[in-house]
Amino acid sequence: MLLRGKSYRCLCLNPARPVGLFLSGLFLALPLRAQSFLQRVERALPAERVRMVLYYFDTCRAVTQNQSAAFQMLGQLDAVGQRRHDNQLRRYARMLRDTWVKNKPNRTDRQNADxxxxxxxxxxxxxxxxxxxxxxxxxxxxxxxxxDYGSAFQYLLSANGRFRQIGYANVPEIHRYLYELAFNYYYLNDDAKVISLLTEAAHYPAFSPNLHIQAFNTLAMAYTRQQPQSATMVGLAEANYQKAYQLAVTYRDSVWMGIVRGNLGGLYAHQGRWQAALAAFRTDYRLEMRSAGQNGYPNITAVELARSFYELNQLDSCRYYLDEAQRLRQFNSTKDFSQPFQDDVFWQLYYALARRYYQRTGNLPKSDRCADSLLSYQVRIDNRARSRDAALAEQRLLVQQHEAEVAHLERLSRTQWLLLGAGAGLTGLLGWLYWSSQRRRQQEALANAGREQQLTLEKQLVTDELDRARADLALLMEALQQKQAQLVLSNPPLATADPSLLNAHLLTNDDWAEFRRRFERVHPLFFGQLRHQFTDLTPAEERLMALSKLRIDGLHMSRMLGISPESIRKAKYRLRKKLGVTGSTPLLELLE
Known part of the structure; x- marks a missing residue:
C-alpha cells in the first residue's frame, strides 16, 4: 500500500507456492532428520500431524525436488496413519502423492489448476x-x-463455503486458507473482507511461523488503509504491527522484524510521531543491512530515515542518509519484475525530500532540478496507478459476480425447505430443481470424465510397470541360464556327475532372493495364494512351482536348481501326490 509515499511491505510468498522462505532449509534430505520428523509426526495430535506434513512438503527441497524421496516419505506417513488409525493423514498423503507433479519447474499455473x-x-x-x-x-x-481472477475466486469462494459448512475448526490447516483468501482480497483493496477473514484466522492454530507473522502484518496494513482513518483504526493497526513484531522476535526472524518495524515507522510518520518513526526506521535499517547481500540494500529505508531527521530539524543527519540512499541504490539492480516500480517509488521519495532539503538550506538551483525530476517520476507512478486501478476495477467486478452467485445459491439452499413446507412457488421450485439437476449432471459428467482420465492414466502406469517388471525378470533368467551353462561346460554332464555336485544349489540364496523380488513384481499375489491353497509346501517345492509358473522345462529347471532331470521328474511326481493330483496333470494347471 502507499501512504504519503511510503510503500508498506509484506513478505508475500506466492499463495500456492511453497511458504516459509526463512525456514526453507529446516528439513534436509538426511535420513536421521527424516526419521526424527516421522517420529514427531507419530507423537503429534491428528490435526497437528496434517499441518506438520503439509508444511514439510512445502518447505523441504528433498521432497519437492525428488519424486522418489517424496513417495518414500509418503509411504512411511501412510504407515503412520495405519498404525495410528488416522484416516485423515492417509487421505492427505494420497493427495500429496497425486499432486506432486506440481513441483516440476516446467509446469504452468493453468496445468496445476487443472x-x-x-x-x-x-x-x-x-x-x-x-x-x-x-x-x-x-x-x-x-x-x-x-x-485469471474470475476463475480464481469462483473456486476460492466455493472452497471457503465447504470449509464453513464442515466447520473451520475441523480443517487443521484452515489458518493458511483464510490467510491466502484474505491476501487475495487485499490485492483487490477489499479491506473489509481482509479484516474479517484474518480476524477469523486468528482463532485457529497458525499454519507456519511465516504465515503467523504475516497474518498480523497484513491485518495491520488493512486497518491502516481504511478511509476515513480514525483513531480506533490507527490503534488497531499499531497493535497488530506490535503483535507481528513480537512473533518475529519469538521466531528469531530478523527479516520479518525489519519489515514490521519499517511498516510501523510508516504509521508513526503518517501520524507525525517523528521520534517514534525514527526509532522504528533505525531498527529496520540495521536489520536490513545484516542481510543486504541476499535481500537487497535498504535504500528506501534510508530515505525514510532522512525524512525523519529532516522533520526533527537534524539537517546534517538528513543529508547523510540522503547520500547513503543514493549510494545504496546502485547495489539494488536485480531482475525482479517489480524492480522498475520500486525504482520509481525510490526516486519519487528521494527527490521529494531532496527538493525540500535544498530549498531549506538555500540551494535553490538544486531544489528546482529535484522538483523537475520529482514531476517526471510522479507522472510515471500516476500512470501506473491509473492502469492498476482500471485492472483492479475489472477484477473486482468478476469477484463480485461470483460472490453474488454464491450468495444466491446459499439463499436458495436456506429457503428451499420453506418453499416445500408452504406449498407456494411450485413453478419456481420445479424450475430450481430442474436447474439443480442439470447442474448436478454437469458436475457428474465432469467428475466421470476426470475419473475416466485418472483411471486411464493409472492403468497405463500399471501396464508400464508390469512391462518393466517382466523385462527385469527376463534379464535375470537369462543371466542365471548363462551362469548354469558355464557351469555345465566346466563340469561333467549331470547324469554322470559326482553325487555331491547333483545336490549343489546353483541357484544361490542371493540368486533366489533377487529372482523372488523380480518375480513378485510380475506376479504379486502368487506366493500368497500358493500358501493359502497349499499350506504345507516346502521352500524347495515353492521354487519348483514358481519355475513351473514361468513355463520353464525340466531340463532348464535341473540346470538352475543343480539337480538331474530325473530328480526334477521325481520331485514333480512327489509334489502331485502330496497335492492329491493323480496322473500326469501338469503343475501349471494347478496354478491357473
Missing amino acids: LFLRIAQRADAEGDEQLAGVAEHFTGQYYYLGQ
Whole structure:
C-alpha cells in the first residue's frame, strides 16, 4: 500500500507456492532428520500431524525436488496413519502423492489448476467434502497466480463455503486458507473482507511461523488503509504491527522484524510521531543491512530515515542518509519484475525530500532540478496507478459476480425447505430443481470424465510397470541360464556327475532372493495364494512351482536348481501326490 509515499511491505510468498522462505532449509534430505520428523509426526495430535506434513512438503527441497524421496516419505506417513488409525493423514498423503507433479519447474499455473480441479472432482465423487475444499482452494490459487481472477475466486469462494459448512475448526490447516483468501482480497483493496477473514484466522492454530507473522502484518496494513482513518483504526493497526513484531522476535526472524518495524515507522510518520518513526526506521535499517547481500540494500529505508531527521530539524543527519540512499541504490539492480516500480517509488521519495532539503538550506538551483525530476517520476507512478486501478476495477467486478452467485445459491439452499413446507412457488421450485439437476449432471459428467482420465492414466502406469517388471525378470533368467551353462561346460554332464555336485544349489540364496523380488513384481499375489491353497509346501517345492509358473522345462529347471532331470521328474511326481493330483496333470494347471 502507499501512504504519503511510503510503500508498506509484506513478505508475500506466492499463495500456492511453497511458504516459509526463512525456514526453507529446516528439513534436509538426511535420513536421521527424516526419521526424527516421522517420529514427531507419530507423537503429534491428528490435526497437528496434517499441518506438520503439509508444511514439510512445502518447505523441504528433498521432497519437492525428488519424486522418489517424496513417495518414500509418503509411504512411511501412510504407515503412520495405519498404525495410528488416522484416516485423515492417509487421505492427505494420497493427495500429496497425486499432486506432486506440481513441483516440476516446467509446469504452468493453468496445468496445476487443472490438476487440482481433477482431485477436487474425485474427492467430491467420493464424498470427501474436506479434501474437495482443499483441492478447490489450490485450484483457485493457481488461477490467481495465472491472473485469471474470475476463475480464481469462483473456486476460492466455493472452497471457503465447504470449509464453513464442515466447520473451520475441523480443517487443521484452515489458518493458511483464510490467510491466502484474505491476501487475495487485499490485492483487490477489499479491506473489509481482509479484516474479517484474518480476524477469523486468528482463532485457529497458525499454519507456519511465516504465515503467523504475516497474518498480523497484513491485518495491520488493512486497518491502516481504511478511509476515513480514525483513531480506533490507527490503534488497531499499531497493535497488530506490535503483535507481528513480537512473533518475529519469538521466531528469531530478523527479516520479518525489519519489515514490521519499517511498516510501523510508516504509521508513526503518517501520524507525525517523528521520534517514534525514527526509532522504528533505525531498527529496520540495521536489520536490513545484516542481510543486504541476499535481500537487497535498504535504500528506501534510508530515505525514510532522512525524512525523519529532516522533520526533527537534524539537517546534517538528513543529508547523510540522503547520500547513503543514493549510494545504496546502485547495489539494488536485480531482475525482479517489480524492480522498475520500486525504482520509481525510490526516486519519487528521494527527490521529494531532496527538493525540500535544498530549498531549506538555500540551494535553490538544486531544489528546482529535484522538483523537475520529482514531476517526471510522479507522472510515471500516476500512470501506473491509473492502469492498476482500471485492472483492479475489472477484477473486482468478476469477484463480485461470483460472490453474488454464491450468495444466491446459499439463499436458495436456506429457503428451499420453506418453499416445500408452504406449498407456494411450485413453478419456481420445479424450475430450481430442474436447474439443480442439470447442474448436478454437469458436475457428474465432469467428475466421470476426470475419473475416466485418472483411471486411464493409472492403468497405463500399471501396464508400464508390469512391462518393466517382466523385462527385469527376463534379464535375470537369462543371466542365471548363462551362469548354469558355464557351469555345465566346466563340469561333467549331470547324469554322470559326482553325487555331491547333483545336490549343489546353483541357484544361490542371493540368486533366489533377487529372482523372488523380480518375480513378485510380475506376479504379486502368487506366493500368497500358493500358501493359502497349499499350506504345507516346502521352500524347495515353492521354487519348483514358481519355475513351473514361468513355463520353464525340466531340463532348464535341473540346470538352475543343480539337480538331474530325473530328480526334477521325481520331485514333480512327489509334489502331485502330496497335492492329491493323480496322473500326469501338469503343475501349471494347478496354478491357473
